[in-house]
Amino acid sequence: MTDASAKPGSLGPQSSGRRPALTREQVLTAALKIVDESGVEALTMRRLGQALDRNPMAIYRHASDKEDLLDGIVEQVAAELVTPSPPEHDRDGGGDDGWENALRRTAHTFRRVALAHSNLVPLLVTRPLSGPLALRPLGTLLPFEELLEVFINAGFDNHGALHAARLFTGFLYGHVIHELQERVHAPDETDDLLRLGLHRLPVTQFPRLRSLAAELAAYDGAAELDEGLTILLAGLRSQLLT
Amino acid sequence: MTDASAKPGSLGPQSSGRRPALTREQVLTAALKIVDESGVEALTMRRLGQALDRNPMAIYRHASDKEDLLDGIVEQVAAELVTPSPPEHDRDGGGDDGWENALRRTAHTFRRVALAHSNLVPLLVTRPLSGPLALRPLGTLLPFEELLEVFINAGFDNHGALHAARLFTGFLYGHVIHELQERVHAPDETDDLLRLGLHRLPVTQFPRLRSLAAELAAYDGAAELDEGLTILLAGLRSQLLT
């Protein structure tokens, strides 16, 4: 051990400095970067250690597990979803259909964030399944709490609000899943059928899908989200009036 | 066909008789069994080989990849979703709101199948993200094609049908994800707050969620699905009338 050649030092002068010490946030940010750039399967303890210029095992000081690491990433992204400004006192004014606009904004924010971290979407949607709701990282529950608030302020009772909130987040999940599936197959092909790869589908089994080539080609995520919102909000509104 | 009693002695180092040769379906069935019983993370090439009493490498003759294996499993479960009886000629009769009932049935079937393979749900929801729609295993597209059929017969135009089908499957995804999250934490505790683990949540941050303990405790999946359907169908119906 006398040989303290300090390994891949390559840093500044050997003598003094200990490096400034990692924080959980740095770890999570680096991990998220890897996922964003190269996909979930590229997120490896060794690669993450490399990105942090630390020994892979150092990570375990800030995340007990790889599972915990993934939870942390999701939680960090979930933080991008919480609305920064609590519209507290506008309840008196036009609180009439304000809740619908609030939901529209929430939906578009969710869409934007999800698309900005599209590689993370599988985790975002799937992590909640790893355990009962109340044991999930608190940060991931905050957006849901905010939704509940919106619905209750809109006039739903407890049961209705819980239900509406579930319906709404389910809708959001569904939307991004579908939108991410719309990746074009061969962008240089002119014919819609070919460009989307729909020619692969047997005509007899998939008459409907094949005939939708034009619609599929003209996909517009934001518009689709809005249309879905219109339908969903109509349903919720009718529920509220009874 | 599942009966594999054909195995002669199941031993005899290399006695003589050749075993009846594997089929892709057998491989997928065995894989699905492992997933159902022990979770996705337990599905390992070696373990699957063991379950099939074959060398792990034999699997690669029937699935090019582990990815392909997973796709195959999902496809097999998707086959449980296709409605066996095509109601062809009842189009004349009471085609009025028949489509709503059809959707209700579809939804409950989906729920039943998803809960029967709850360990597979993450894959079911997530696999579609692994590539463009038209490149997915055909079997997984069939339920979608059937949905399109329903909506078009109900009177939606191409665009509307595509949209409605996406909305509907997104709703189904969302529902099962939420339902699976309702696993009770400590079933022997009498107080709802404690039993659900909600006491973990800081009161100041989660007033709404905590106050919903009773509702959360009384969760009924089928009922929730029906309520969601009511809302969603109301929205779709109003869309159809315009």
Added chain:
DNA sequence: GGCCCAGGGCTACGGTGTAGACGTTAGACG
């Protein structure tokens, strides 16, 4: 001073997916 202990480094272990070469056989075809 003495102590503690959080943060980081290193090695090592058991497990993973799968490439590649090799055997064996059932059936096609002359």
Added chain:
DNA sequence: CGTCTAACGTCTACACCGTAGCCCTGGGCC
């Protein structure tokens, strides 16, 4: 009949994975 071929199964080997366990170090505490 013999020969060829393609499918199926086996084995070995490799690179990589998550992480248990132990050590060292330095700054804050009494």
